[in-house]
Amino acid sequence: MFQFIIDKPAQWFKSRYKLDEFTHLITEKKVPVHKHSFWYYLGGTTLILFITQIITGILLLFYYKPTAERAFESVKFIMTKVEFGWLIRSIHSWSANLMVAAAFIHLFSVFFLRSYRRPRELTWVTGAFLFFLCLGFGFTGYLLPWNTLAFFATKVGTQIAGTVPFFGGYIRTILRGGEEVTDATLGRFFSFHVIILPLVTLALLGVHLFMVQIQGMSEPISQENKPNKKYIPFLPDFLLRDAVAWVLMLGLLTTLSVYFPWELGAKADPFASAPAGIKPEWYFMFMFQTLKFIPSKIFAFDGEVLGILAFGFAGFLMVMVPFWDIWARRNKSNWFITLMGIFAIIYIVTLTVLGYVLPAK
C-alpha cells in the first residue's frame, strides 16, 4: 500500500518528464564507509538546522514587526500570547546557534580531511561562503528583537566594521542606514535577514549540494588507496542514517528550548548609556576579544585596523586553501596545514573562553 502511494505519482511524473537525469544523482550515488564517515553527517546536520531556521523564521514572520517602536513588543507578544510562540522563537534562536556550531565543525572536518582537494575546490569555496552567510544571519538576526544587549552589540559591531580601511565608513553607513543604529538599521538588518541573505544562501546552497551530489562524498587521502573499500547507497541507507542525526538534533533543540528558553531581556533604549560588559554572539567573540587585546597603535598603524585586516586575510586564506595547499593537490596530507587548522581551533577556543572569563572593563 505504502509503495503504491509512492510509485504511482512517480510513474505519472516519469511518463511526462525526463526525471532520470536528476533522480540518478540520488539513486545511483554511493557513500564510502570508513573510520571517518561520521564527519559526513555534519553537512546534513547543518542543512537540517538551516531548514529549521527557514520554517521557524517564516512562523515568526507572521507576528514580528520590524520597527524600533514595535519589534521588542512583537517578540514579547510571540513569546507570551501566541500559541507555542515561545517554542518557535526558542527553537529559532537555539537552532541558529547550533547551525553556526555545526557549520564550524563541518568546515574544520572538511579542512582536516582535505576534502577540498581536486576536484572539489569549488564545493569548498561555496561552503566557505555559506559559512560567512551563516555568520551574517547571526549578526543581522541578533538585532531583530531590539533588546538592550543586541542594540549595543550591533552598535559595537557596526563600529568595528567602520574601521575597515578605505570602505569602512561606507560599510558602516550602509549597515546602519545612517550615522547611528536606529530604526533604519533595524529595517535593513531585517531585509538582509529575511530576504537578501536567504536568497543568496539558497542559491549558493543549491550549487553546493548539487556539486556534492554529482561528485559524491570525498574520501580521505588515507582511505583512497585502501583495498576492499566499502560503500553504501545514498538512498536509502545514508539518508536514513542522516535522518537519525536529524531526529536526534530535533530532540536536542526541543530540550534546549524547553529547559533553557531564549531570553528576551530589556527593550533597547538608544538614549541610555551602554551597559557594562557588552558582548557579541559567541561566534564573534574570538574576533572581538582579539581586537580588545590588540594595542591601539602598532608602529604607525591603527591596531584595530590591522586586526581586521588580519582576520580578512585569514578568511581569504581559508577560502583559497584548495588553490594554495600544493600537497593536497598531490593527494598528500601535510603537517603544516594540519598544524594551521589546530592552531586556528586553539586560537578560536582560547579567545572565546577569555572573552567570557575575563572581567568586563
Next chain:
Amino acid sequence: MRMINMTYVNVKVKSQKAKPKLKTQNFKFYALPFLFFSFFLFPFYFIPIALADQTNTCMLCHQSLDGNLKVSVEEIKNDVHFKRGLSCVACHGGDSNKEDMAQAMDATKGFIARPARNDIPNFCARCHSNPDFMRAYNPNIPMDQLTKYNTSQHGKLNMQGDGKVAVCTSCHGFHGIRPKTDPLSKTYLTNIPKLCSSCHSDKEYMKPYNIATNQMEEYVQSVHGVALLIKGDRAAPACNSCHGSHDAILPRTSSVGNVCAQCHSLQRDLFIKSPHKTAHEKLNLPECEVCHGNHKILPAKDEMVGVESPAICLNCHDKNSAGYETAGLMRESLETLKTKINTANNLAQEANKLGMEVSDAEFEINEAHNSLTKARSYVHSFSATLVKDITRQGVDTANKACQQGLGAIKEFNFRRKGYLFSVVIILLIAGLLYLKIRELERRHSQDKP
C-alpha cells in the same frame, strides 16, 4: 585677596602707561603684551572696586586687626554683596578712600561702626525693603522681609527689646553672606535645620523663652528629616517649610492642616470632607498633628489604623463607637488587598523562577500597588466605604495577576508534559529508523555472495 592684588596690578599697569619716557621703537614691544593682558583682564575692570578702589583703607586695616574688629578677606570675597559691587561703605558708611582713620570713619559721612542688635532688621531693610535700590542689584528676591519679620515671633520679641532673639545676621551672617542657593550658605535648604537648632536646641539659650528644645532631635528621626538630611531630597521640608522663614511663627492649631497641605493636598482635601474636621474644630485639635505628631513625623504605617494596638484610632474611639467600627473596616480592607498582592507576587515569582515570562502579571501587581497607595491616602477620608471601593479595584487587579501567575505555572507544567511526549515520539522515530537501518544492513549482507 587675588582680586585686590589684581587691582593693584592694574594700577601699576596704568602708572607704567602714563610714563612719557617710552621710546617710539619700544612702544610696540610694550604695547602688544599690554594689550594682550588688558584683553584678558578686561572682565576684572568691572569688578566693583568699592572695596579695592585703589586704596580700600577699611580692608587694609581690618584684615590685620584681631578680635571683633578683624575682617576676613576670604569671607568678604565670597559675600554676595561684595560680588555685586557693594563694599564696606555700603553698609557702614564713612569713606574707604581716606587713610586717616578719623576721616575714614567720619560720622558726618554716615559712618556706623556696628548697628545695635535690635536695629539690625531696620538697618538691612534700608536696602532690602527699598524696591528702587534692589532693582539695581537683584530684583528677583522679595523685599518684604522686614514686614514679615515684624510679624514673626522673632520680630515681635525684638521689638520688645529682647537682646537674644534672632535678627537678620543670626541666620545670614554679616561679612560672608552667601545666597540661599549656595550650598555653603547657612540658609541653604539642607543647612536650615542645623541653623535653627543652633539656637533652638541650646537649652541654656532658650531657657528664658520656656519652649521645648528637642525639635532637632525629633526632626532628624522623622520621615522629613531622613529625606532631607540623609537622602538629600530637597523636596522634603525643613523648619522654614512649616514655620516660615522671615515670618517664622508657631502655626496655630487651626492652620496645621493648611501647613501640611502645602505638600499633602489630597490628604487635606479628604480630611476637610471627613467627620474628623468638625470634631477637631470642636475640640480645638491640631488636625494632622494629632495622629502624625509634629517634628517627629514617622513614616505612616497601616498599623496606625485599626482597632488593635498600636492603632492610634484607639486613642479617641471607644469600642462600639462608629469611629471604632470604621477604623476596623478600613484596616480590614487594606489588609485584604495586601494579602492579595502578596499572593499574586508569590505566584509571579514562582512562575518567573520556572523561567516563564510574567511581565503582564508584574504590571497588574504594580497596578494593585497603586490602588493600595491610593487607599492609604483615602484613609484620611475616614470613610470605610470609600477605602473599600478602592481596595476592591486593587483586589480585582491582583486577582488578574494571580490568574496570570497560575496560568504561567500551568503553562510550565504543560510544556514539561509536552516535552516528555515529544521526546518519546522522537526516540520512537529514531528507534524505528535504527531498526530500518539494521534491516537494510542485514539485507545487504545477505545479498553479498
